[in-house]
Amino acid sequence: MTDDSTSRFQAGQTGLIVRVPEAESAVRAWRERLDPSARAGVPAHVTVLFPFLAESRMGSQVCPALADLLGKHRAFDLRFERCGRFPGVLYLAPEPDTQLRRLTEVVAERWPEAPPYGGKFTEIVPHLTIADGQDDAVLDEVEVDLLGQLPFMSRVSSVDLMAYDGAKWRERASFALCE
Incomplete structure (x- = not known):
């Protein structure tokens, strides 16, 4: 895998994520080594929607609309107790x-021009990526290590808007869920 963590991202891209800080101690070292998004500044997370609107299309109404839409949803708890895989990908x-x-x-219903996964996949599969673009032997090694650190819980109380500036992903806004 290339060391260029920015090769798959474009300046001005945005995404919506839920941070999972409780995962950092277990996954940080693996993600820094094996997940380009981590090297580009994205914390441990589960993606809500990527790609979202291009930053150049984020007019003054998008953030208030997101705040209103997401604020109608209750905060919730997640449990992470198992790994899953896509081809070349290991996730929690x-x-x-x-x-x-x-x-x-x-x-996605509110912004149909921003379908999940850019429209590449029809099924929504929430996941916390640990390793991407790796062979099965690497994924097996990582999974064995992670299984010894599970389970853990995480509280989801907000959704963050992240934007890529050409070098790093940075938080642009955070939208609280109702408690």
């Missing part, structure tokens, strides 16, 4: 994932 599976799926659906 949040459970239950119903509320995460719902957040993705409502944002």
Whole structure:
């Protein structure tokens, strides 16, 4: 895998995430080594919607609309107790994932020009990526290490808007869920 963590990102891209700070101690070293988004400044997270609107299209009404839309949803707890895989990818599976799926659906319904995964996949699969673009032997090694550090819980009380400036992902806004 290339060391260029920015090769898959474009300046002006945005995304919506829920941070999972409780995962950092278990996943930080692996993510820094094996997940380009970590090297580009994205904390441990579950994606709500990526890509979202290009930053150049984020007029003055987008953030208030996000705050209103997301503020209607209750904060919730997640449990991380198992790993899952996509081809070349190892992730932690949040459970239950119903509320995460719902957040993705409502944002995508409001902004249909920003479908989940850019429209590449039809099924929404909430996940916390640990390793991306790796062979099975690497994924097996990481999974064995992570299983010894599970389970853990995380409280989701906000959704963050992240933007890529050409070098790093940076938080642009945070939207509270209702308690």
